[in-house]
Amino acid sequence: MxxxxxxxxxxxxxxxxxxxxxxxxxxxxxxxxxxxxxxxxxxxxxxxxxxxxxxxxxxxxxxxxxxxxxxxxxxxxxxxxxxxxxxxxxxxxxxxxxxxxxxxxxxxxxxxxxxxxxxxxxxxxxxxxxxxxxxxxxxxxxxxxxxxxxxxxxxxxxxxxxxxxxxxxxxxxxxxxxxxxxxxxxxxxxxxxxxxxxxxxxxxxxxxxxxxxxxxxAWRPRVGFETDDKTIPHELDLMRTAVHLAKGCYKGQETVARVHNLGHPPRRLVFLHLDGSQHTLPARGSGIVAEGRTVGRITSVAHHWEMGPIALAVVKRSVDPSARLLVQDADEQYAAAQEVIVPPDAGQVVGRATGFLKGPR
Missing domain, CATH: 3.30.1360.120 (Probable tRNA modification gtpase trme; domain 1)
Incomplete structure (x- = not known):
């Protein structure tokens, strides 16, 4: 029912x-x-x-x-x-x-x-x-x-x-x-x-x-929106609230530890400020384009009462954090400025003395 x-x-x-x-x-x-x-x-x-x-x-x-x-x-x-x-x-x-x-x-x-x-x-x-x-x-x-x-x-x-x-x-x-x-x-x-x-x-x-x-x-990921069948927690900054790195064994722990300590997540979550001059919003799932190639997708989009049109997106790790992006929705394009949530150098923390990454406060 x-x-x-x-x-x-x-x-x-x-x-x-x-x-x-x-x-x-x-x-x-x-x-x-x-x-x-x-x-x-x-x-x-x-x-x-x-x-x-x-x-x-x-x-x-x-x-x-x-x-x-x-x-x-x-x-x-x-x-x-x-x-x-x-x-x-x-x-x-x-x-x-x-x-x-x-x-x-x-x-x-x-x-x-x-x-x-x-x-x-x-x-x-x-x-x-x-x-x-x-x-x-x-x-x-x-x-x-x-x-x-x-x-x-x-x-x-x-x-x-x-x-x-x-x-x-x-x-x-x-x-x-x-x-x-x-x-x-x-x-x-x-x-x-x-x-x-x-x-x-x-x-x-x-x-x-x-x-x-x-x-x-709030940069808060939602299952079914920011996630797909390939999502690992590192990509969405979920290591802060949903993963304990020092607990006992569980299914998937080896991958979690390996990516965190020795590797990098293949994708990363970004926050987007969208061009509001078109008075419309792109559809969820619209492609993110940088330098003429598709590098990710819009996962959530809304019109904020103070900031105007905003979105979350998952993009390839290699996308330059300073790059101006375009959101391609059918025949419409929206300029987008990104704020870094998960940085390109996320992971590979073994032996690192400095950098973006932070442990518990």
Missing amino acids: TYTSPLLSLPGAVPGGAPDEAVAAHYGDPFREQRLLAQGQAVVDLSHRGVVTVTGPDRLSWLNTLSSQLLLKLAPGEASETLLLSVQGRIDFSARIVDDGATAWLIVEGAEAPGLTEWLQRMKFMLRVEIADVSADWAVVGSVARIDAFEGRTVWADPWPGVGAGGFAYSAVESHPGLERPWFEYLIPQVSLLEAVTGLEGYTPAGMMAAEALRIA
Whole structure:
């Protein structure tokens, strides 16, 4: 059965585009919604997210053996982020995780939940764990604010852009733009979603257009947008929040360590300021052209209420950080200036005394 959020019944609600068609793109005034969201006065319907639970006394030790993050000592209420990788170190699943002392809650993109549940079921063996896809029972609501009315509910606090213990930052900036976007995702029973959101005093519903614009401005990667079937975490600066470089073995660890210590990721994430004179935006997936050749693709694009048209893109590592780029969308071209997120020299940290790369702060 196809899910449709009850918040689409609110006045002015316009459904989003794929993969967000189950929730609102906006409620009639996307720039106002974006401004209020940035100021901590709005909430976003993320009820199309997938929610998978893992219960049982072995849940954290078991998840720790499977994934890229150190989860053994995850305290009740502490939020983290972890990746399930292929043998080649490519991202198969990405999960926001918070444990309440009895249940590990994994928040994922909606399309990921069935596959993640099935994969985890195959990996149970004789351990004392139980896995369930509870997406039909639980909804997610996002905000940049700690919402007093949701006190006591399970909440995931985005660790981005911090550098956790065992993490490593590739981006070169001293003041990361993600610091301007704290982010919290609250778990709400699906049956009370409409009442919970409309009953909030002092908060306006905001659509995915607002949430995505703030995410892009924060350089925050999203699975299914910045990732494809070849993505490794180094390319997206996910080493800072989703990978622990000193934990025990897990599938894909050898590739993660080898690229980080001895090699370079083949691609890198960049932030783009787009020419806004055309009053349109290029489509996601549009090619990035430098010196007459295609060197990457647009992965996310939005119109920011302050910065204008912005985008995230994944380009070849060899692209000159100072190069002016063109975005080719069918017959339209958009000039683009890049800001470095992952530098061309990312990786190969063994023996390096200086450079862009930074360990935990």
